[in-house]
Each structure stands twice: as structure tokens, then as C-alpha cells.
Amino acid sequence: MTRAKKTRASHKKSKTGCHTCKIRRVKCDEQKPACQKCLSTSRTCDGYEDSREWVVVAPPSSILVLDGFEDDQGRRYFDFFRSQSSFEFSRFFDSGIWGKLVLQAAYSSPAVRHAVIALASSHKEFKYRSMLTQWEMAHSSKECAYGAQQYGKAVRHLKQLSEKGQQGHAIALICGxxxxxxxxLRGNNIAALYHLEGCVKILNETRSAIGLQGRPPTQASSAASENDVEQELLPIFARLDLEASLYMGLRSPNLYLDYPEISESDYPSPVFLSVLDASNCLNSIMNRMHKFTRSTGDHFRYRSVGDVPIGVVSEQHTLLSQLSKWQCAFDGFLSHYQTPLHHVAQEEKQINLLQIHHDVSTTTLACTLHAEELAYDAFNPMFAQIVSLAKILHNTSSAEPKPHKQQQQEKSPPATFSLETGIILPLYWTAIKCRDGRIRRQAVALLRTCQQEGVWIGEIQAEIAKRVIEIEEGELFDCATPQRVFKTSQDIPEWVRIHSVGMTLDETRREAKIACLQRLNGPDGEWDEREELVFW
Structure with a gap:
């Protein structure tokens, strides 16, 4: 006979007993503050422990973290400007403008912040345009629309500052x-000129109000700070003013500059303490020189045949003397100047660029009153130096490492745009004014590999220069080769030489309408205009 197995009655376990009863594995009566089960056995009741985890649920905060940006897209474009655009725009000078002054103003001014985002949008679309697929091109149009919206917001914020005096002026200059x-970058060069003219007007009015040599000591510190910003922006606007005059043809520089050490013709050579000091001095001379060539020199070169008044010749000689003094001062500066190790590469580029611009200015001014193109033949050695220095600059820029963040990005194209006037204009000038076949072909070859510099596009200028060479030499263009014997200056007669080239661009169709002026019947003959289409 088998014994029935006893089963333990089931019961619900309590989880709220005291700690002592839990250890003893006995049922706790859960009386408080101490259970009777512990007290009746002379034990210490260790009390009750609530092991539940409490989670506090709070409503979401209505306070947002504000950094000035409206959306992530704006943040991405701002980062693109900071990591890429600011480096490319300051290829030679102005790194402190794009990488510091503009960025600082963007954090404090909504107008500047929206303008930065708008520019970054245009620059990114321009930079990656050649790599886009058809679908990406459609998406790119939305990005352009976003940039246009940011541009409009920047303009609206500027209007709100229009009545704030000097403070509004500084922000307006940065936005401009x-x-x-x-x-x-969008191909609207006339609109760009409109903005430049507005900025030049602000600078002229401000400098006239405070005096060119300084500000009254009674001015408020905030106004003084704004004037410091305007002084810091003056060199870049001086270069843009010159670039506009060279590109627009009959336009004269409108920005008033004055470098006191060269204002008098009999003043000794200036002394430069830095590369920037030499640059500012040369900008002032070039500003005065191009005003002379536009207002006076072009009249006697293209419209009036005969003797040039002695006063005009004297003004030309004064300007040539100032360029000569600048060269002497620059040579003296370079003979003892020690470039800081961390600035060696950048300042070497600046030095070469200043020498190029000085040489272009010298050839332009020396021949501006000559009715014959033969006058340029005397400057073939200077043209050769321009090409040589431009080649060094081009090779140096091509070998430069990309910013660290750009290196990490996939499919990142090389630098494609710089706002500064670099080597395109000097090379184009050399190609159409130097009649040495080998030198001018070297200039064209370099032009074809240049990135865009402001309104100047190397590929376009190369094709225009190529056609000018073909017209003057009377044969098809051929690149320089060791075996080829090229025509020299003596082989190009005066009557076939082209005096000036006007151009109207259609970037959509990739064509340029050029108008070449010649005097087929000699210096006393009528002008013959030859119009052609050039494609690139």
C-alpha cells in the first residue's frame, strides 16, 4: 500500500513584508512600524524596503535651444562656408575677412547669417555642378530656391538696419x-556690380565724414569699432573696384583711395613693413592709374589722332614714376624681410601676385597714350616674367592640400572659384598684347587650366585669346612644341594687330560675341570692327 504524497498548499507570496522576515522565509504580519512576528521572537525588525523604481514623466519642455539657424539645412550650408568657401575665396589675400570677420558677424547678425547661407548654397551648387546627375540637377534647383530665400531674408534684415547709422553701415558692407x-556664381554680373557700387558709395561717404587719416577722438567707441571694420574691408573692396573697371570696359574705379607716401611725384620711395602694406600701396597706384587710362588715356588712344597735350603726358610720367618707386621699395622690402615659417607659402604667393600686377600695370600705363600696338613689343621680357610667375602661382595652388574636412568628403572636386583677381587677367593681357608666339601660347595653355577668379573664367579667356592670335598671325592656332618655330613680334605688322577686344558672354550657350578693333589702313586710318562668335 502506497502512502499518498503530501502537497503544500499554494499561497500568494507577499512582496511587502519586512526585510527580516524575508531573510527568515516566514510570513510577515506587516504591522508597522515593526512587525509582531519579529517582536514576539525578540528579533530586531529591519523595517520595510520599497524596491519599486519610480519613473517621473514630465511634459516636453517648451524651451528650444536657439543657435540662430532656422533649420538643419541652414546649419549644413553654414558649415560648408566655414570649412570650404572661406578657404577658396581667400586664395591670396583676405583670409582674415572670410575666415574670421564674416563668421563672427554671422553669429551676431541675422542679416549676415542669412547672406552666408545664401552664398554657401550658390557656391556648393557651382562647385559640384559638373558632377551632378540628371536627378541631382533637379534636386539642385530646390537648393537654388533655398539660397534665394535666404538672400531675400538677408535683404529684409538689412532694411531694418537702414536707420541705425554707422552700425548699419558695417553690416551692410559685410552683406554686400x-x-x-x-x-x-549665378552669372548675374550686373547685379554684382550694383552691390559693389552700393558698398563703394558707403565707404566713400564714411571716409569723407571721418577724414582719410583718422577719426575724431570724440566719437563713441561703438562707432569707432564700426569704422575699424570698414577700414579692414577697404582693401578687398579696392581690389573688387579695380576688377569691375577692367571687366566693364569704360568704367573707372569709383573708390577713393589715398596712400600719402606716393601722392606727390617728387616724394621719395615709400618704405614697406609688410606684404599687406605693399599691396595697399599698389592698389592705390592702380586705382589712380585706371582712372587716368579710362578718363584720359583711352581718349587719345582710340578717339583723338594727333599730339598729346603736355599736361597729359606729365600725368602719365608721374604715375609711371610712382610704379617705379613702388618697385624699388618692394625690392628693398624683400631684400631684408624674413617670412614667418607658418606664413611662408601664403606670403610667397602674395609676393608673386603683387609683382605680376605691377608688371601688368606698367605695360598698360606705358602704352596707354600710344596709337600703335608696336609699343608693347618693348615689354616682351616683362610679359615673359608675368607668365613665369603665373606658372609658379598656378602650380603652388594646385599642389595645396585641401581643408581637413574637405579631404574627408567623398567626390569632393578641387577649388573652382576665387573672388580675388589672380592670374587670369594678367595671362589674358599677355596673350593678346605680347606678339611673341611662344610666350603668348604659354599664357593660353595656363589659362585653360585656371579656376574662375571673380568674373574672369580662364576657359573663356583662353578661347578668345586663341582667336585673337589666329587673326593676327593669319594661321590656325597651335600650342607650343619644342619643334615649332613661332612668329615673333617682327612678324606681326601694325595694320593687322588688334587694339582692343570687346566681349559679350552667353554662358548658357557657352559662346562669346567678340568685337575686335583694328586699323587696317594704319594709325591715321579709320577703325575697323570685326565681330565673331567664339565657343568654349
């Missing part, structure tokens, strides 16, 4: 500086 490349 951002609007200029925004329009250039």
Missing part, C-alpha cells in the same frame, strides 16, 4: 561683400 560672389 557676400552678395557680390552670390550673384557672380
Amino acid at each position: 561683400l557676400l552678395f557680390i560672389p552670390f550673384e557672380v
Whole structure:
């Protein structure tokens, strides 16, 4: 007979007993503050422990973290400007403008912040345009629309500052500086010129009010700070003013500059303490020189045949003397100047670029009153130096490492745009004014590999120069080769030489309408205009 197995009655376990009863594995009566089960056995009741985890649920905060940006897209474009655009725009000078002054203003001014985002949008679309697929091109149009919206917001914020005096002036100048490349990158050069003229007007009015040599000591510190910003922006606007005059033909520089050490013709050579000091001095001379060539020199070169008044010749000689004094001062500066190790590469580029611009200015001014193109033949050695220095600059820029963040990005194209006037204009000038076949072909070859510099596009200028060479030499263009014997200056007669080249661009169709002026019947003959289409 088998014994029935006893089963333990089931019961619900309590989880709220005291700690002592839990250890003893006995049922706790859960009386408080101490259970009777512990007290009746002379034990210490260790009390009750609530092991439940409490989670506090709070409503979401209505306070947002504000950094000035409206959306992530704006943040991405701002980061693109900071990591890429600011480096490319300051290829030679102005790194402190794009990488510091503009960025600082963007954090404190909504107008500048929106302008930065708008410019970054245009620059990114321009930079990656050649790599886009058809679907990406459609998406790119939305990005352009976003940039246009940011541009409009920047303009609206500027209008709110229009009645704030000097403080509004500084912000307006920074926004104007951002609007200029925004329009250039979109092919709206006339709109870019409109912004430049507005900025030049502000600078002229401000400098006239405070005096060219300083500000009254009674001015408020905030106004003084704004004037410091305007002084810091003056060199870049001086270069843009010159670039506009060279590109627009009959336009004269409108920005008033004055470098006191060269204002008098009999003043001794200036002394430069830095590369920037030499640059500012040369900008002042070039500003005065191009005003002379536009207002006076072009009249006697293209419209009036005969003797040039002695006063005009004297003004030309004064300007040539100032260029000569600048060269002496620059040579003296370079003979003892020690470039800081961390600035060696950048300042070497600046030095070479200043020498190029000095040589272009010298050839332009020396021949501006000559009715014959033969006058340029005397400057073939200077043209050769321009090409040589431009080649060094081009090779140096091509070998430069990309910014660290750009290196990490996939499919990142090389630098494609710089706002500064670099080597395109000097090379184009050399190609159409130097009649040495080998030198001018070397200039064209370099032009074809140049990135865009402001309104100047190397590929376009190369094709125009190529056609000019073909017309003057009377044969098809051929690149320089060791075996080829090229025509020299003596082989190009005066009557076939082209005096000036006007151009109207259609970037959509990739064509340029050029108008070449010649005097087929000699210096006393009538002008013959030859119009052609050039494609690139």
C-alpha cells in the first residue's frame, strides 16, 4: 500500500513584508512600524524596503535651444562656408575677412547669417555642378530656391538696419561683400556690380565724414569699432573696384583711395613693413592709374589722332614714376624681410601676385597714350616674367592640400572659384598684347587650366585669346612644341594687330560675341570692327 504524497498548499507570496522576515522565509504580519512576528521572537525588525523604481514623466519642455539657424539645412550650408568657401575665396589675400570677420558677424547678425547661407548654397551648387546627375540637377534647383530665400531674408534684415547709422553701415558692407560672389556664381554680373557700387558709395561717404587719416577722438567707441571694420574691408573692396573697371570696359574705379607716401611725384620711395602694406600701396597706384587710362588715356588712344597735350603726358610720367618707386621699395622690402615659417607659402604667393600686377600695370600705363600696338613689343621680357610667375602661382595652388574636412568628403572636386583677381587677367593681357608666339601660347595653355577668379573664367579667356592670335598671325592656332618655330613680334605688322577686344558672354550657350578693333589702313586710318562668335 502506497502512502499518498503530501502537497503544500499554494499561497500568494507577499512582496511587502519586512526585510527580516524575508531573510527568515516566514510570513510577515506587516504591522508597522515593526512587525509582531519579529517582536514576539525578540528579533530586531529591519523595517520595510520599497524596491519599486519610480519613473517621473514630465511634459516636453517648451524651451528650444536657439543657435540662430532656422533649420538643419541652414546649419549644413553654414558649415560648408566655414570649412570650404572661406578657404577658396581667400586664395591670396583676405583670409582674415572670410575666415574670421564674416563668421563672427554671422553669429551676431541675422542679416549676415542669412547672406552666408545664401552664398554657401550658390557656391556648393557651382562647385559640384559638373558632377551632378540628371536627378541631382533637379534636386539642385530646390537648393537654388533655398539660397534665394535666404538672400531675400538677408535683404529684409538689412532694411531694418537702414536707420541705425554707422552700425548699419558695417553690416551692410559685410552683406554686400557676400552678395557680390552670390550673384557672380549665378552669372548675374550686373547685379554684382550694383552691390559693389552700393558698398563703394558707403565707404566713400564714411571716409569723407571721418577724414582719410583718422577719426575724431570724440566719437563713441561703438562707432569707432564700426569704422575699424570698414577700414579692414577697404582693401578687398579696392581690389573688387579695380576688377569691375577692367571687366566693364569704360568704367573707372569709383573708390577713393589715398596712400600719402606716393601722392606727390617728387616724394621719395615709400618704405614697406609688410606684404599687406605693399599691396595697399599698389592698389592705390592702380586705382589712380585706371582712372587716368579710362578718363584720359583711352581718349587719345582710340578717339583723338594727333599730339598729346603736355599736361597729359606729365600725368602719365608721374604715375609711371610712382610704379617705379613702388618697385624699388618692394625690392628693398624683400631684400631684408624674413617670412614667418607658418606664413611662408601664403606670403610667397602674395609676393608673386603683387609683382605680376605691377608688371601688368606698367605695360598698360606705358602704352596707354600710344596709337600703335608696336609699343608693347618693348615689354616682351616683362610679359615673359608675368607668365613665369603665373606658372609658379598656378602650380603652388594646385599642389595645396585641401581643408581637413574637405579631404574627408567623398567626390569632393578641387577649388573652382576665387573672388580675388589672380592670374587670369594678367595671362589674358599677355596673350593678346605680347606678339611673341611662344610666350603668348604659354599664357593660353595656363589659362585653360585656371579656376574662375571673380568674373574672369580662364576657359573663356583662353578661347578668345586663341582667336585673337589666329587673326593676327593669319594661321590656325597651335600650342607650343619644342619643334615649332613661332612668329615673333617682327612678324606681326601694325595694320593687322588688334587694339582692343570687346566681349559679350552667353554662358548658357557657352559662346562669346567678340568685337575686335583694328586699323587696317594704319594709325591715321579709320577703325575697323570685326565681330565673331567664339565657343568654349
